[in-house]
Amino acid sequence: MRLHKLTVTAFGPFRDRERVDFDALASGGLFLLTGPTGAGKTSVLDAVCFALYGSVPGSRGRAGRGLRSDHADASVLTRVELELTLGGRRLLVQRSPEQLRPKQRGAGLTPVKAQTLLSEWSAEDDAWRPRSGSHQEIGQELLDLVGMSRDQFTQVVLLPQGDFARFLQSGAQERRELLGRLFDTRRFGDVEAWLAEHRQRCEKETQSVRADIAASVERLHEAAGAPDLPTPEPETPADAVSAWAAALREQAVLRHEVTVVRYGLVSERRAALQSRLRAVEALSARQEEHRHAVEALARLAAAEPEQRDRESRLKRADHAASVAPVLRQYAEASHDASRAASEREHALAALGGPPLDAEALRAAEREALGAVGELRALVEAERRFEVAGEEAARAERRFGAAEEAREEAAAWLADWPGVRAEAQQAVDAARDVAAKREGLDEKLHAAEERADAAARRDALRARHEEAQERHLALRTRAAEAQERWLDLKQRRIEGMAAELAAWLRPGTACEVCGATEHPAPAVAAPDQVTPDQERVAEQAFRAIERQVADAGAELARLATESSAAEARAGVGSRAELLAEAAGLRAERETAERAEAAALDAAQRLDRLEREHERRGQQLAAAQTAAATAEEVLVRLAAERAELDSRLARARAGAPSIAARIAQLEREAGALGRAADAVRASAAATRAAEAARTTAERECAAAGFADPAEAHEAALSPAQTQALRATVEAHAARLARAREQVGDPELTAAAALPAADVAAARAADRAAERTLLDAHAAERGASARLADLARLGARLADDLRRLRPYAVELATATELSQLVAGTSKSNELRMSLENYVLAARLEQVAAAAGARLRIMSGGRYTLEHTDARVRGNARSGLGLQVLDAWTGQYRDTSTLSGGESFFASLALALGLADVVTDEAGGMPLDTLFIDEGFGALDPDTLEEVMSVLDSLRERDRAVGIVSHVAELRDRIPQQLAVRKARSGSTLSQEQA
Numbered sequence: 001m002r003l004h005k006l007t008v009t010a011f012g013p014f015r016d017r018e019r020v021d022f023d024a025l026a027s028g029g030l031f032l033l034t035g036p037t038g039a040g041k042t043s044v045l046d047a048v049c050f051a052l053y054g055s056v057p058g059s060r061g062r063a064g065r066g067l068r069s070d071h072a073d074a075s076v077l078t079r080v081e082l083e084l085t086l087g088g089r090r091l092l093v094q095r096s097p098e099q100l101r102p103k104q105r106g107a108g109l110t111p112v113k114a115q116t117l118l119s120e121w122s123a124e125d126d127a128w129r130p131r132s133g134s135h136q137e138i139g140q141e142l143l144d145l146v147g148m149s150r151d152q153f154t155q156v157v158l159l160p161q162g163d164f165a166r167f168l169q170s171g172a173q174e175r176r177e178l179l180g181r182l183f184d185t186r187r188f189g190d191v192e193a194w195l196a197e198h199r200q201r202c203e204k205e206t207q208s209v210r211a212d213i214a215a216s217v218e219r220l221h222e223a224a225g226a227p228d229l230p231t232p233e234p235e236t237p238a239d240a241v242s243a244w245a246a247a248l249r250e251q252a253v254l255r256h257e258v259t260v261v262r263y264g265l266v267s268e269r270r271a272a273l274q275s276r277l278r279a280v281e282a283l284s285a286r287q288e289e290h291r292h293a294v295e296a297l298a299r300l301a302a303a304e305p306e307q308r309d310r311e312s313r314l315k316r317a318d319h320a321a322s323v324a325p326v327l328r329q330y331a332e333a334s335h336d337a338s339r340a341a342s343e344r345e346h347a348l349a350a351l352g353g354p355p356l357d358a359e360a361l362r363a364a365e366r367e368a369l370g371a372v373g374e375l376r377a378l379v380e381a382e383r384r385f386e387v388a389g390e391e392a393a394r395a396e397r398r399f400g401a402a403e404e405a406r407e408e409a410a411a412w413l414a415d416w417p418g419v420r421a422e423a424q425q426a427v428d429a430a431r432d433v434a435a436k437r438e439g440l441d442e443k444l445h446a447a448e449e450r451a452d453a454a455a456r457r458d459a460l461r462a463r464h465e466e467a468q469e470r471h472l473a474l475r476t477r478a479a480e481a482q483e484r485w486l487d488l489k490q491r492r493i494e495g496m497a498a499e500l501a502a503w504l505r506p507g508t509a510c511e512v513c514g515a516t517e518h519p520a521p522a523v524a525a526p527d528q529v530t531p532d533q534e535r536v537a538e539q540a541f542r543a544i545e546r547q548v549a550d551a552g553a554e555l556a557r558l559a560t561e562s563s564a565a566e567a568r569a570g571v572g573s574r575a576e577l578l579a580e581a582a583g584l585r586a587e588r589e590t591a592e593r594a595e596a597a598a599l600d601a602a603q604r605l606d607r608l609e610r611e612h613e614r615r616g617q618q619l620a621a622a623q624t625a626a627a628t629a630e631e632v633l634v635r636l637a638a639e640r641a642e643l644d645s646r647l648a649r650a651r652a653g654a655p656s657i658a659a660r661i662a663q664l665e666r667e668a669g670a671l672g673r674a675a676d677a678v679r680a681s682a683a684a685t686r687a688a689e690a691a692r693t694t695a696e697r698e699c700a701a702a703g704f705a706d707p708a709e710a711h712e713a714a715l716s717p718a719q720t721q722a723l724r725a726t727v728e729a730h731a732a733r734l735a736r737a738r739e740q741v742g743d744p745e746l747t748a749a750a751a752l753p754a755a756d757v758a759a760a761r762a763a764d765r766a767a768e769r770t771l772l773d774a775h776a777a778e779r780g781a782s783a784r785l786a787d788l789a790r791l792g793a794r795l796a797d798d799l800r801r802l803r804p805y806a807v808e809l810a811t812a813t814e815l816s817q818l819v820a821g822t823s824k825s826n827e828l829r830m831s832l833e834n835y836v837l838a839a840r841l842e843q844v845a846a847a848a849g850a851r852l853r854i855m856s857g858g859r860y861t862l863e864h865t866d867a868r869v870r871g872n873a874r875s876g877l878g879l880q881v882l883d884a885w886t887g888q889y890r891d892t893s894t895l896s897g898g899e900s901f902f903a904s905l906a907l908a909l910g911l912a913d914v915v916t917d918e919a920g921g922m923p924l925d926t927l928f929i930d931e932g933f934g935a936l937d938p939d940t941l942e943e944v945m946s947v948l949d950s951l952r953e954r955d956r957a958v959g960i961v962s963h964v965a966e967l968r969d970r971i972p973q974q975l976a977v978r979k980a981r982s983g984s985t986l987s988q989e990q991a
Contacts, residue, residue, distance in 0.1 A: 001146060002925035002957070003048065004090075005083040010072035011050075012043035015983030020044065020975060022926065024988060026957030028973050033928070033961045035977030040984040041961050044977070045928055049154060051082035051093045052142055054116070054135065057154040067097050071983030074102050077112065085925075086145040090121040092128055093142070100556065108563020109556075118142075188833040192819050199816040202809040209802045216795040217241065223787040224248045238799040245792045252788050256781035263774040270767040273760075280760040286749035293740030300734045310727050313715075317723070319702050320714035326691075326698045327707055327714075333684075333691035340677070340684035347674035362675050368668035392633060399629035406622035409615045416612055423608055426601040444588055447581040453568035454577050460562035467558050471551040478544045485537040492529040830866065838866055838877055840914065845879060848903075848910030852881075854946075855902045859884050862903055862910075905929070928959045938966070945970065 006020040025031040035041050046056040050067065068078040079096045094117040100109040118138045119128040132138050146153060221231050232241050569577065654663060695707045704710040715723070740746060817823035819832035830838065845864035852862045865878040880889045881903065895903055908929075959975075960967060968974065974989045 002085045003082070004085065005081075006044070006047060006051075007079075007081040008044075008047045009079040010069045010076045011047055011067060011078055011080055012069060013040035013071070013979065013984040014043070014986070015069055015071035015073075016076070016985075018986040020986060021988060022957065025959070025973050025975055026926065028971075029957060030971050031957065031959050031973035031975065032967055032971040033959050033975045033977070034963055034968055035984075036963060036979060039977040039979035041963075041977050043984075044975070044986070045961070047080050048082060049150065050097075051080045051095055052146065052153065053150040054095060054114075054139060055150065057150070068099055069983060074100075074109075077101060086142075089145070091145075092119040092121070093117075093138070094119070100560065103563055106563070106566060108566060109559055110563060111556075111560050188836050192816075192832050195812065195816040195819055199809070199812040202805065202812045206802070206805040206809045209798060209805050213241070213795065213798045213802065216791055216798055217244075220245055220248060220788065220791045220795060223784055223791055224252060225784065238802065241799065242796065245788075245795055249785070249788045249792060252781070252785045256778070256785050259774070259778040259781045263771075263778045266767070266771045266774040270764075270771045273764045273767045277757075277760040277764045280755045280757050283749060283752065284755035284757045286746055287752070287755065289740065290743075290746040290750040293737050293743075293746070296733065297737035297741055300730065300737055303730065307727065307730050310723060314720070314723050314727060316713040317715040317720050320704075320710050321720075323695075323698045323702045323704070323707075323710050324714060326695045327711060330691040330695040330707065333688040337681075337684040337688040340681040344674075344677040344681040347670070347677040350670050351674055357678070362671075364671045368664050368671065392637070395629045395632040399626055399633070402622045402625035402629060405618055406626065409619035409622065412615050413612070413619065416615075419608060420605070420612075423601065423605040426597075427605055444581060444584040447577060447584055450569050450572070451574055451577040451581055453565045454570075454572065454574035457562060457565035457569045458574060460558055460565055464555070464558040464562050467551065467555045471548070471555050474544060474548045474551050478541065478548045481537070481541040481544045485534070485541045488529045488534045488537045491527075492531070492534050834877060838864070841877055841879075843914045844907065844910045846910070847913045848906040851909050852903055852906035855906060856899070860899065860902070862906060863889075865889075926957045926959070928961060941966065 003022040005022065007017065008014050009017045033041050033044060046067075050056050056067065072078070077096055078099055079094070081095075082093045084091060084093075094115075096112075096115045098114040099112050101112050102108075103110050114135070115133075116135050116138050117133050118131045118141065120131050121127075122129040132141070143149070217232060232244050236244075572580075699705075699707050699710045702710065704713070814823065821829040821831040821834065842864040845862050849862040852860050861882040861884070863880055863882055865880050867878060879892050881892055881895065882888075883890055892900075892903060960971065972990055976987050976989055978985050978987070
């Protein structure tokens with residue numbers, strides 16, 4: 001990688017456009033970047049880093065934030081351009097961070113997004129050819145070409161001597177952090193973490209299996225009841241646990257055999273007692289049956305009179321049933337005669353005249369029917385008279401309606417010219433007003449948007465003022481917190497001797513001077529500042545500092561949004577803009593109403609035109625209808641006069657011919673019904689007399705004095721059946737009682753003593769309870785035996801499962817402790833990541849040692865050591881210096897200032913060689929060395945310059961960042977940075 005040209009604009013301390021020609025500076029191999037402290041020497045290197053990675057090293061800014069020059073004009077945008085060669089390709093990188101610029105119209109600022117452009121020189125076109133404008137694509141392509149991360153680049157190309165001086169004096173943890181960032185050994189740390197997690201998983205799985213075993217042991221102990229064997233401890237070997245489970249099962253087998261024998265004996269005794277109980281119950285049943293038979297025979301003998309009475313009633317009911325048909329016929333004939341006589345009296349009463357015989361009634365009926373026939377001929381004439389009257393009424397109504405329609409149409413047509421002129425005038429006026437509506441919608445929408453923007457503008461102004469006050473308050477608090485922290489830090493530094501003295505112990509070497517005796521250790525002051533107090537103060541300052549940054553970002557965002565709202569709303573107030581919108585809205589509503597009114601007026605004029613045409617047709621039709629209705633009225637009047645005289649005679653006082661016919665038909669029907677009722681009554685009376693004679697003769701033959709006595713003796717079929725069943729049941733019970741009383745077996749049982757069933761049942765129940773207890777004991781023993789077998793099998797499975805888990809846990813524990821450096825077999829207590837970093841450090845130390853021998857004239861050699869350190873510290877990241885004059889190894893902390901500079905420079909250059917090789921051998925044609933030369937004497941400086949001259953091999957350019965005056969005399973090619981109140985400037989000079 002070789003740098004060619006760098007151009008910065010409004011970047012860091014540089015106000016205007018500044019340009020650096022690295023090709024001209026590197027013409028002699030060495031060049032000097034000089035200038036007073038704070039002028040901006042480091043900002044030149046920051047610009048190179050920002051061009052390549054989009055951010056600058058350390059805490060000076062991330063992702064381009066805070067890079068803009070405070071001296072630059074607001075209209076000048078911050079921009080960095082770097083021309084360099086990477087992998088044989090000449091590239092141009094142009095970057096500008098996210099920033100604010102003044103608005104082109106109106107006051108305020110507007111944000112500008114970050115921009116990145118990558119171009120490549122084309123020899124064919126003799127011009128720059130753009131390749132990409134994407135941040136991500138350009139960042140990835142440059143990262144692939146450089147082959148190093150930003151942290152690696154800042155350590156290898158921009159060699160910060162102060163960092164490596166601290167690296168020499170630091171402990172293992174600080175060295176591990178730096179080397180870990182440079183060589184990215186996180187994957188080895190991930191391996192350590194994975195092994196630790198794997199060990200934890202194995203522990204959890206093993207503990208889970210052990211928990212299952214403990215649960216199985218507990219369940220076995222519960223299932224065994226109250227065993228004599230104690231429960232095994234959790235750490236008991238698997239064989240002992242298996243033997244314990246087998247012993248439990250043997251005890252359970254013996255208990256089960258005892259319960260089986262007892263259950264058999266109790267079952268035999270229960271069977272004998274059940275047989276005796278059945279015999280006693282049978283004897284008791286026979287004795288009870290004989291006693292019940294004797295009692296039943298006595299009761300039946302006492303009920304014999306009632307039985308004979310039931311038999312007599314049953315016999316008379318049978319005789320009455322033989323004459324029941326003639327009795328029914330007699331009753332029905334008598335009922336028919338009574339009903340016919342009632343109907344005859346009712347029919348004669350309906351005639352209203354004197355009683356007549358059947359023949360006279362028939363003659364009157366025939367006369368009424370003859371008059372009906374004559375009247376039917378006049379019904380049609382009466383209907384024609386009514387129809388003519390209705391038609392005359394309709395013709396009269398049509399005549400009146402036609403006259404009314406004619407008069408209405410004539411009146412409307414007389415007013416038509418004035419109505420039409422008025423409607424046309426309304427249409428023209430409404431159209432004139434509606435024509436003004438054009439363009440009002442767009443004006444109203446723009447006015448409403450400006451009013452909304454004014455509301456946002458006013459709200460954002462208030463929020464912006466609040467944010468300004470909060471930002472100023474936070475800055476004040478941050479300054480106070482920083483001052484408080486720095487004061488505590490200074491006080492702690494002043495009392496550092498007492499703090500170090502607190503760690504001194506008699507006989508223990510001092511970490512500063514190495515002495516084991518401490519005659520006068522410093523004493524802490526009453527207000528001694530502790531590290532925790534300083535850390536708390538620093539954390540408070542950092543927290544407020546983050547709040548200040550957040551408040552500043554919020555302030556910038558509100559300023560941007562307020563400017564955007566102000567540009568949209570203009571200078572007018574929200575009330576003025578709302579009033580303007582309200583006026584436009586009222587104008588639009590007036591125009592909309594006028595437009596609707598014009599449409600309504602046009603529709604009304606169209607309706608009036610159609611109405612005029614309809615009224616003319618209505619007038620002609622009404623005149624024709626009136627003439628026709630008048631002719632019909634004259635004709636119908638003559639027809640109705642002739643029919644009215646004929647119909648009046650035929651009605652005979654009735655309202656109509658039909659009514660008169662109905663009257664005569666009702667009279668004829670009443671006469672006919674009366675004649676039929678007279679004949680039916682005479683026939684029914686004769687039939688009743690004949691039925692009475694037959695019934696009296698049949699009842700006498702059956703033994704009854706008259707039909708009433710036979711009716712009284714009769715029973716219904718249900719009553720007869722119930723009485724017969726009672727008689728037969730009594731006879732059957734009597735026969736059965738006599739049979740049971742004479743039974744020899746029952747008689748013999750009755751002669752024996754009374755059976756004691758209660759005692760036999762009590763003995764059986766006692767035996768049953770004993771049997772149930774024995775059965776329950778046998779079932780419980782069987783279940784316990786089955787449970788022990790099942791749980792024993794599960795315990796055996798758990799013990800088998802434990803073996804592979806235990807083996808895997810032992811392996812995982814050993815590996816995890818080995819790579820973590822806590823295993824006894826890891827004598828150096830070196831973790832896996834430290835081991836890899838130690839190998840890297842060994843490579844760096846080898847490369848640095850060769851350079852240090854040259855710088856020190858062959859006296860010093862830097863070497864790596866993995867010797868054990870005191871306490872719990874990890875080994876593998878140690879450095880030591882071999883002094884060839886004494887043949888002894890020295891700790892890096894014992895080097896003098898100039899020697900430390902040699903060692904740190906050699907270490908930086910050695911690290912650059914190793915990182916370069918790891919990045920794929922990308923040649924680094926441009927290097928920068930930042931400060932560290934002020935502590936060198938002239939002779940040492942001469943030796944260092946010789947080493948730097950050796951770096952120029954293979955056309956390499958080395959830039960030295962320093963303000964040492966002697967270097968300005970020794971290095972002719974210089975890039976000077978000059979600072980002023982208006983900002984810094986760059987100039988290339990030849991000493």
